[in-house]
Amino acid sequence: MQLKDYFPMWDKLTAEQQNKLSEDADRRVFKKGQIVHNGLTDCTGLFLVKSGQLRAYIVSDEGREVTIYRLFERDICLFSASCIMRSIQFDIAIEAEKDSDAWLIPAETYKSVMEQSAPLANYTNEIMASRFSEVMWLIEQIMWKSFDRRLADFLLEEAALEETEKLKITHEAISNHLGTAREVVARMLNYFQSEGMVKLSRGRVELTDVERLKKLQ
């Protein structure tokens, strides 16, 4: 994965702009569980994910979390460079969910090219619109979907990402993704188990009836 693979409009940049981005880009490696970015004051730059998986989330004053979106191979993480735009007025934290490898483009470098280049600015617009769409989807989930459906969604998504129906995940991790109290997660998982849809053991959730979970969605 080279830099140009992340930017479909790469050929519309001048040679000078291409060089600036390429020369300033740096490789970064993150261990699973490592914090990649933490809030508004931390303006590292843009991460371009080469491999692995990142999770963007928000944290309440009381320390409760909710996952906003995830980033995979080929995704660009814009909000770790929130200082490139004045109007970004919210704190997002980002952690590595798997061992991850990324390019880092420093915020200042990206900003200076974006200010000159209409193609890059327009592409940045597309990236932001795409995250915006994910956040609007999340609002609809929170407002209008009952918790059993959200939990079934989440378990099926995890199984697809991990390529296994035997998930290694704690109740706490699930509650941090969905922004729901741990007891609520535990109660619903117990209900799913009593209905034969999952089998629970310490730190594990095995999906035993995928078809029924899909019907809940």
Added chain:
Amino acid sequence: MQLKDYFPMWDKLTAEQQNKLSEDADRRVFKKGQIVHNGLTDCTGLFLVKSGQLRAYIVSDEGREVTIYRLFERDICLFSASCIMRSIQFDIAIEAEKDSDAWLIPAETYKSVMEQSAPLANYTNEIMASRFSEVMWLIEQIMWKSFDRRLADFLLEEAALEETEKLKITHEAISNHLGTAREVVARMLNYFQSEGMVKLSRGRVELTDVERLKKLQ
């Protein structure tokens, strides 16, 4: 209010770009309650609010609503031109909350100038980031704020916007703003009344103890 008053980077557009935007811009007038824009398929263009008040909201399959943000004088309504970006994949509806007056720039006109002009593309980024910040704020409210605080917030905001503590507003309108069932709104308003914070009558909510409502926030 002229077109250039909406765009702080107007002077960085070429004369040709300025003319294209100005010549294609059109005046639109909306009556209170009128639908300005409805969902993804309807790609009218950008509205630049001259006067009045617009409300952007989403609607569930069952017809439940929740207000996403509001637009006032000098604001630019971007998502009524969602076709200018491929990555906008969500439906927003917009209605006039007061008699309103706006400039309309057709989507195609705006898109063609934005594709050429880095300053306009970057400014569009700022507009989107600013709406993004409002939506993130809303998620925090929904996830972490109890309903009594959200309702107190809403009543105080309405009083500030309407410049009166005697609000003409139905329970249904409040429930459409906050995305909460009408019975929940009615129950909390009755509780506020029993505590002397509001006085209720048909289609009206009078704030009788602003200080206590503020303490709830």
